[in-house]
Amino acid sequence: MRLHRPLLALAIALLAGCAQPTGGFQRDGFAVAMGRALPFAVGVYGVAAAEPVAEGAAQGEAERGEPPMPYARVGAGFMIDNEGHVVTAAHVVTDTDEVLVKLADQRVLPATLVGADTDLDIALLRIASPGPVAPPLGRATQLRPGHWVLSVGEPYGxxxxxxxxxxxxxxxxxxxxxxxxxxxxxxxxxxGNSGGPLINAQGEIVGMNIRTVVGAYGTPGVSLSIPIEIVLSIAAEMRSGGSIARPRLGAEFDDVTPQQAIASGRGTTQGSVVRTVRRGSQAERMGLKPDDVIVAMNDKPIGSSADLARILLGWRQTAGTKLVVLRGGVVLTLKLD
Structure with a gap:
């Protein structure tokens, strides 16, 4: 069958339109969206006096009269305000002698480490170069599976x-x-991507890129980013105190599997099952045990392990803490005095 020329042109136009993803993707790709966030993305370098090397290599340098070369952990970061505050991954800047930040205009500035939470891998820096405007910060809570996102960093330099x-x-x-x-x-x-911004299709920063989970035999895995709401909350605490006085539960927990739901006779995966309890931890003090299913904390229902993690992120006062757990079909209330 032959298409008439007008119909052929219409078909080509329709196919071209179908090939364009929506949600911020225009004729120029993501260039417009990137243009909004790119000025606020930075390179971050945790510099130390010398890179740890094998003993033989160090001896070879000494025999040749070569001084040990300084090295840097290469990462990324982004501005969170127009006052010179920059966030990055804590593992890039902790245990280093100096921190340097490279701006979009290629200037390199020394940075002060305001605070670092090594458990969450978030660090806050301060540079003496406040921006003229605040960066475009979005909301990770508005993201849905299938939404386009972008990253900026210094992979392999x-x-x-x-x-x-x-x-x-x-x-x-x-x-x-x-x-x-x-x-x-x-x-x-x-x-080199660690600490860099995750950006939505509108050019708003919605998270901090942190790591990739690699599959078996080195197969490609999934990449993980910390939501911007968590990053900003931790950064705000660092600005006020320099460190985070967050109590730790001392237990590993996960989602309830369908097998566990059936075996327990509940028929539902609601709650979070405890995997391990660290000795001497708050969890042990409360009487929490492996295989307990936590269904509420401080009167807030727990539908999944993510719910429990979200509550623990804001947990600051241990006294009076209350957990409701299921143990062997019995409902128990555990408390901290």
Missing amino acids: LNRSVAAGIVGGTDRHFSDDPELLYLQTDIALNP
């Missing part, structure tokens, strides 16, 4: 490298990170 992907999930929780939630994306994060 490639200056201000941009990558794109989609949101794969929100409120992701892992038992080995008891008090943290993540955004899941399929963006390719590499060494």
Whole structure:
């Protein structure tokens, strides 16, 4: 069948339109959206006097009369206000002799480490270069699976490298990170991306890129970012006190599996099951035990491990803390005095 020329032109136009993803993706790709956030993305370098090297290599340098070369952990970061505050990944800047920040205009400035939360891997820096305007900060809570997102960083030292992907999930929780939630994306994060901004299709910063979970045998995994709401909350506490006096529950917990739901006779996966309890921890003091299912904390219902992690992120006062748990079909209330 032959299409008449007008119909052929119409078909081509329709196909071209279908090929364009919506939600901020225009003829120029994400260039317009990137233009909003890119000026606030920075490179971050945690500099130390010398890189730890093998003993033989150090001896070789000494014999040749070569001084040990300074090295830097390369990461990324972004401004959170127009007062010179920058956030980045804590592992990039802790245990270093100096922190440097490279701005969009290629200036390199020394930075002061205001505070760092190594458990959450969030650090707050201050540079003597306040911006003229505040950065475009969005809301991670508005992200949904399938939304387009972008990253900016220094992967392998490639200056201000941009990558794109989609949101794969929100409120992701892992038992080995008891008090943290993540955004899941399929963006390719590499060494040098840690601490950089996650950006939505409107050019708003919605998270901090932190790491990639690699699958078995090195297969590509999922990339994880900390929601901007958590980053800003922790940064605000660092600005006021320099450190976070957050109590730790001392327990690893996870979602209830369908098998566990059936085995317990409940027929529902609501709640968060305790995996391990650390000796001497607050959890042990309360009497929490492995296989307990936590269904409420301080009168707030727990539907999943993400709910429990979210509550623990804001937990500051231990006295009077109350957990409602299911243990062997019995409902128990555990308290901290």
